[in-house]
Amino acid sequence: MAFLEWLQSTSVGVMVAESLWGYPLFETIHTIGMAMLIGSLGLINLRVLGYKPELPVLETRRLLPLAWIGFTLNAISGALLFTSDAVTFFNSYTFRVKMVLIILGGLNAALLGQKVFREAPAGSAAVVPDTAAKWIAATSLVFWFGAVCCGRLIAYLP
Amino acid sequence: MDFLVWLEGTGIANAIRTIPWMYPAFETGHYIGLSLLVGGIMLIDLRVLGFARTLSLRSMIGLLPFVWIGFIINVVTGSLLFIYGATGFGTNKAFLLKMTFMVLAGLNALAFDLSVRRSAADWVTADLPPQHVKIFATASLALWLCVVTTGRWMAYL
Numbered sequence: 064m065a066f067l068e069w070l071q072s073t074s075v076g077v078m079v080a081e082s083l084w085g086y087p088l089f090e091t092i093h094t095i096g097m098a099m100l101i102g103s104l105g106l107i108n109l110r111v112l113g114y115k116p117e118l119p120v121l122e123t124r125r126l127l128p129l130a131w132i133g134f135t136l137n138a139i140s141g142a143l144l145f146t147s148d149a150v151t152f153f154n155s156y157t158f159r160v161k162m163v164l165i166i167l168g169g170l171n172a173a174l175l176g177q178k179v180f181r182e183a184p185a186g187s188a189a190v191v192p193d194t195a196a197k198w199i200a201a202t203s204l205v206f207w208f209g210a211v212c213c214g215r216l217i218a219y220l221p
Numbered sequence: 222m223d224f225l226v227w228l229e230g231t232g233i234a235n236a237i238r239t240i241p242w243m244y245p246a247f248e249t250g251h252y253i254g255l256s257l258l259v260g261g262i263m264l265i266d267l268r269v270l271g272f273a274r275t276l277s278l279r280s281m282i283g284l285l286p287f288v289w290i291g292f293i294i295n296v297v298t299g300s301l302l303f304i305y306g307a308t309g310f311g312t313n314k315a316f317l318l319k320m321t322f323m324v325l326a327g328l329n330a331l332a333f334d335l336s337v338r339r340s341a342a343d344w345v346t347a348d349l350p351p352q353h354v355k356i357f358a359t360a361s362l363a364l365w366l367c368v369v370t371t372g373r374w375m376a377y378l
Contacts, residue, residue: 083377091373094255095366102260106284118280125273126264211256212249219245 067149080147093140097211099133104172104207111179111192111200120190124180130172157220161213168206175199228307237305244305251298257291259365269350269358278348282337315374322371326364333357 070076079085103126109115110123145152152158179196192200228234237243261284267273268281303310310316336354337345344350350358 087373087377091370094252094369094373095259097252098256098259098263098369100260101256102264105256105260106264115280115283118276122273122275125275129263129267129272208253208256211252215249215252216245 064150067153070146070149073146075143076146076149079143086144086147089140089143092136093144096133096136096140097214099129100137101207101211103127103130103133104168104203108175108200108203111175112197113192120192121180124176152217155217155221157213157217161210161217164206164210164213168203168210171199171203171206175203222308222311225307225311228304231304233301234304234307237301244302247298247301251295251302254291254294254298255369257287258295259291259369261285261288261291262361262365266358266362270355274348278350279345282345310375313375313378315371315378319368319371319375322364322367326361326368329357329360329364333361 071080079089106115107123107126107130110118110120175196178199179190179192237247265281265284265288268276268278273281333354336351336357344354
């Protein structure tokens with residue numbers, strides 16, 4: 064708790080909380096990063112689930128740089144937003160659920176990466192994701208969309 | 222202005238103001254819609270500009286239904302959010318800017334769509350988007366990011 068209070072009191076925390084432009088700027092970046100992340104991971108997961116079968120599964124990994132940029136933008140902007148009111152955010156159940164969903168989403172993504180993209184036999188042109196991979200992809204979508212919802216609801220729920 | 226006052230006084234608007242879960246629900250829906258709309262359009266525009274080249278251009282342009290679904294969700298949720306505070310939002314400079322950018326983005330999308338229809342067989346299949354199509358794609362990215370940004374400013378102006 065003392066750490067959180069210290070965080071809020073740093074010049075960064077104060078800047079984000081009190082400057083006219085700080086909070087809107089980082090919130091905007093956070094929204095844009097979210098769109099990048101949902102777009103790229105959304106399509107990868109949907110492809111694993113069988114949507115747009117003409118897209119080679121392994122090639123959807125080309126979207127990962129966009130996902131990483133989005134994630135990084137959001138990790139940084141999220142941390143900055145957090146510092147503006149660290150105690151309140153930390154104590155918010157909705158915030159905590161969001162963090163858990165993001166961790167789960169990340170673990171799922173790593174799992175899917177391992178299962179579908181890394182275990183594919185070398186030179187396999189047509190990778191067909193199995194049922195387990197599809198479950199991972201489906202739950203990923205739930206986790207990421209859940210995180211989006213929780214993010215917005217932090218302002219309204221305890 | 223009278224129209225805005227009238228909108229704000231409708232039964233639906235009153236319901237949104239008095240039933241606590243409505244505004245948060247529509248706002249959340251607006252963010253889901255924007256994820257589909259902006260996320261989808263980013264994938265298409267970036268692909269036109271050459272990102273993730275091994276994914277076929279035709280398939281990526283085929284993501285447009287998601288963009289449309291996101292757009293429709295946001296027109297519906299956006300309208301509901303708007304009437305909640307029509308007199309305030311209707312005169313909010315950020316909102317007016319947002320609507321301007323949206324109209325421009327819509328016109329730009331129309332131009333892109335017409336381009337695809339007119340010469341669909343050629344540059345889409347060959348994955349050689351002509352220069353003007355690349356300009357549409359860049360403008361699209363810029364305009365939708367402006368929509369997101371001015372949307373966020375609404376709470377602060």
